[in-house]
């Protein structure tokens with residue numbers, strides 16, 4: 298039987314992306330406008346639930362503004378560090394603060410919680426919900442598009458648009474100077490952004506972590522392009538691609554137990570090696586966090602709106618421990634567990650890779 302809901306909470310967690318504000322707007326519109334519930338916006342993900350007093354505010358009709366559709370980032374703030382089950386403290390150790398987060402939810406008097414996150418955040422929020430007996434519904438967001446059980450996640454489309462637009466900008470300057478342009482894109486351990494943007498932006502070579510490459514194969518492709526009369530080439534490389542000998546290129550941010558490691562820099566390695574081996578004049582662009590911001594593409598606004606409404610309907614129906622998902626033109630919902638059991642990386646035999654190969658794009662294999 299459905300619960301008597303009066304007040305729900307919403308938070309954004311993990312790296313931000315375009316389309317999060319569309320979700321917040323849709324959740325408020327449906328929960329408050331249709332069901333008459335109070336909606337509490339929790340600030341900075343689980344960090345807001347750890348703060349005392351709890352860092353949150355009651356949302357009002359201001360979030361119904363259509364500006365929310367156009368605005369990147371998240372009006373609630375977010376965090377991609379500070380796992381409450383292994384929270385970093387000053388002396389480099391980690392402690393379990395999960396019960397404090399659960400207590401934070403109780404202090405807000407929430408009947409249910411909506412968490413918008415990627416695989417890591419959703420896994421943490423689900424664990425908290427199980428431990429604290431909380432009514433939890435998840436909404437998938439990640440520019441990496443690596444969550445399982447959904448065809449796409451909020452933020453991916455805008456990131457692909459940004460990366461495609463970067464190739465649109467790089468092509469004329471590459472052709473004017475007869476250069477090989479290397480574009481490094483994000484995506485964590487998945488090559489989805491590189492693959493989609495590479496196809497849409499006319500790349501000649503796409504390097505993704507799911508398909509091992511060899512410089513000899515890339516050089517062959519560049520030589521064939523030159524022989525055909527082409528004076529430039531576009532190479533897209535996903536950040537998690539390794540060196541030819543198998544090392545990941547990463548940077549460490551911060552220190553102690555809270556230190557974070559992110560990918561970044563493989564583009565410069567690829568560019569330098571290609572210049573050395575083929576004699577080509579190369580230049581490298583690392584797109585970075587530009588892919589996370591900007592005006593959300595229509596698809597991310599639509600997805601955010603549809604996911605927000607469906608998440609509220611799940612709560613109204615008393616259906617918890619579920620994640621909303623996109624499948625064959627429909628919004629569906631799936632058990633959270635099915636979405637977080639392993640990253641959904643690029644299928645090397647899937648339709649997108651076949652498309653790229655059919656177009657003559659090289660994966661360096």
Ligand code: F6P
Nearest residue numbers: 312377440441483484485559560
């Ligand atoms: O998961 C989203 C993402 O943008 C990845 O593509 C990237 O590897 C990482 O986050 C960057 O994290 P940060 O914002 O901490 O630099």
